[in-house]
Amino acid sequence: MREKDFISIIKSTLDSEYIGDDCAYLKDLGIVVTQDNLVEDVHFLRNSITPFQLGYKSVMVNISDVCASGAAIKYLTVGLSVPDNVDGNFIKEFYEGAKTACGGFAEIVGGDVTSSDKIFVSVCAIGKTQGCKISSRKNAKTGYKVVVSGVHGSSSAGLKLILNGKKEPENLIKAHLMPKAQVEFCRQIAQNVSVDYAMMDTSDGLMDALSTIANESGVLLEINFDKIPYDDAIKQFDDWQNLILFGGEDYGIIAVVPESLDCGETVIGRVKDGLGVDLILNGKVLHYSKKDVEEKIFNHFKKD
Amino acid sequence: MREKDFISIIKSTLDSEYIGDDCAYLKDLGIVVTQDNLVEDVHFLRNSITPFQLGYKSVMVNISDVCASGAAIKYLTVGLSVPDNVDGNFIKEFYEGAKTACGGFAEIVGGDVTSSDKIFVSVCAIGKTQGCKISSRKNAKTGYKVVVSGVHGSSSAGLKLILNGKKEPENLIKAHLMPKAQVEFCRQIAQNVSVDYAMMDTSDGLMDALSTIANESGVLLEINFDKIPYDDAIKQFDDWQNLILFGGEDYGIIAVVPESLDCGETVIGRVKDGLGVDLILNGKVLHYSKKDVEEKIFNHFKKD
Numbered sequence: 212m213r214e215k216d217f218i219s220i221i222k223s224t225l226d227s228e229y230i231g232d233d234c235a236y237l238k239d240l241g242i243v244v245t246q247d248n249l250v251e252d253v254h255f256l257r258n259s260i261t262p263f264q265l266g267y268k269s270v271m272v273n274i275s276d277v278c279a280s281g282a283a284i285k286y287l288t289v290g291l292s293v294p295d296n297v298d299g300n301f302i303k304e305f306y307e308g309a310k311t312a313c314g315g316f317a318e319i320v321g322g323d324v325t326s327s328d329k330i331f332v333s334v335c336a337i338g339k340t341q342g343c344k345i346s347s348r349k350n351a352k353t354g355y356k357v358v359v360s361g362v363h364g365s366s367s368a369g370l371k372l373i374l375n376g377k378k379e380p381e382n383l384i385k386a387h388l389m390p391k392a393q394v395e396f397c398r399q400i401a402q403n404v405s406v407d408y409a410m411m412d413t414s415d416g417l418m419d420a421l422s423t424i425a426n427e428s429g430v431l432l433e434i435n436f437d438k439i440p441y442d443d444a445i446k447q448f449d450d451w452q453n454l455i456l457f458g459g460e461d462y463g464i465i466a467v468v469p470e471s472l473d474c475g476e477t478v479i480g481r482v483k484d485g486l487g488v489d490l491i492l493n494g495k496v497l498h499y500s501k502k503d504v505e506e507k508i509f510n511h512f513k514k515d
Numbered sequence: 516m517r518e519k520d521f522i523s524i525i526k527s528t529l530d531s532e533y534i535g536d537d538c539a540y541l542k543d544l545g546i547v548v549t550q551d552n553l554v555e556d557v558h559f560l561r562n563s564i565t566p567f568q569l570g571y572k573s574v575m576v577n578i579s580d581v582c583a584s585g586a587a588i589k590y591l592t593v594g595l596s597v598p599d600n601v602d603g604n605f606i607k608e609f610y611e612g613a614k615t616a617c618g619g620f621a622e623i624v625g626g627d628v629t630s631s632d633k634i635f636v637s638v639c640a641i642g643k644t645q646g647c648k649i650s651s652r653k654n655a656k657t658g659y660k661v662v663v664s665g666v667h668g669s670s671s672a673g674l675k676l677i678l679n680g681k682k683e684p685e686n687l688i689k690a691h692l693m694p695k696a697q698v699e700f701c702r703q704i705a706q707n708v709s710v711d712y713a714m715m716d717t718s719d720g721l722m723d724a725l726s727t728i729a730n731e732s733g734v735l736l737e738i739n740f741d742k743i744p745y746d747d748a749i750k751q752f753d754d755w756q757n758l759i760l761f762g763g764e765d766y767g768i769i770a771v772v773p774e775s776l777d778c779g780e781t782v783i784g785r786v787k788d789g790l791g792v793d794l795i796l797n798g799k800v801l802h803y804s805k806k807d808v809e810e811k812i813f814n815h816f817k818k819d
Binding site: 213214216217218220221224225227229230234235237239240241242244245246247248250252253254285286288289290291292299302303306307310318319320321322323324325326327328329331333335337339 | 517518520521522524525528529531533534538539541543544545546548549550551552554556557558589590592593594595596603606607610611614622623624625626627628629630631632633635637639641643
């Protein structure tokens, strides 16, 4: 939770209207902008990810944030710092992965390359608003529905397998190493919605996204666990329900939109008066306050 | 020179028209974008720079790149990764320094904060072109004049003093820790020039900038050493001339513009037919090819 404390300090020091969502919406330029750091031994292990996968993932996580804002991803810059024992092949493969993640609709236009002890990657992504409404986590409203895209829990299950030296099930491992941003789903929502709405990726877990939207919007999200899409292979883990709810890095999308919006996706809940998240699980209603979710995430990460 | 090799690999892997100048010029959005990584023990020592100075410098180096493009700096994002022993005070002071560097004309609108073993900063800056012509290092033309802003060599002299535990001369130390981007000079050039021109900051040294512009443009720059502005305090160092020519991080500006452009600044040379840099020093003409400059910079850094 140290990062959340730091963000509070940054917000009060900068006193900026922009800091809050994953992307900053720069109205005068018609763009959104976001940035993410990936650090060796914090976000990835060098021996568990190929340079191609690292380049791919570094770009994809930023594309996911831009898409969740409702904007169309256009340009990225990549800052890469690497140890002396990294060679030209690493650089080539890293950028091939980064280019692959761009998928033909985004372009890497610059950045930096320097030395360092460990690998550091920082990617900045720019999306064009193109007249679409930009989402905010503050915009969920009573009566809206909660829709979801992507399968949940697979990435953290994949990480567990990797850390235990396993190579399958391949679906779960791939979900961790080569996540896919929900580009089409986000475009569909952004192009069809005409009122304020909330949208966020599940980079820090499904419950984190739900709780953030609920608490920033001042509403209660009632979520039906049985409706959440997941890969059956995840059930080999005793804590599979926790992986679905609290595991990060799936880069699925939560959107909270008017009932009337037809986006053909999985509805997992409704917005009600109140605050926080009510989870319907095994016929019981479990209430999660902001603090409950933060503690649960903290303990989840501590255990690993 | 490893970074230069890596940049060649990145260019050929991405096959992008954008990579070449410090800033990428995104015409459809009317903006330029740049990114720089600063890594502990590579670009700075934690005990030799305060959090305020680090925040200030990280932002200022990117503002310098945007200004040298001819665009007006507008927005920045800051990605900061810090070790576990960094506390809230560090974060507060870092962002106070970053905000100070913005000087009221730029704003920090987002970024990221994560854990890491060593401090890693990556800043992305966005400038608005506002109808101004954007510079390129490929745009120097025979008959143009070479003008300069800022004093040269002070930053690397300051670094030498810091590494030797010295606290003065204060001017030199401040030049290293709290460099100033040449915002006004760049605006003046960009707002008054009506044809293609070259402009670049001296972040990697004066000769690096001169040589890069000369070789990318396919011209010869004839430079009069005696015209280059420097702080007399630098003369305490035996290699003071080398510090002026090859020392980095002064964030001065080299502009190569038509003779007719009245920008009221110091003219240090002229563009002639040929390739590389002819330096007039102590009545002699010293020719520097691209390779000469790269080797000289390599040896300069090796010695330190």
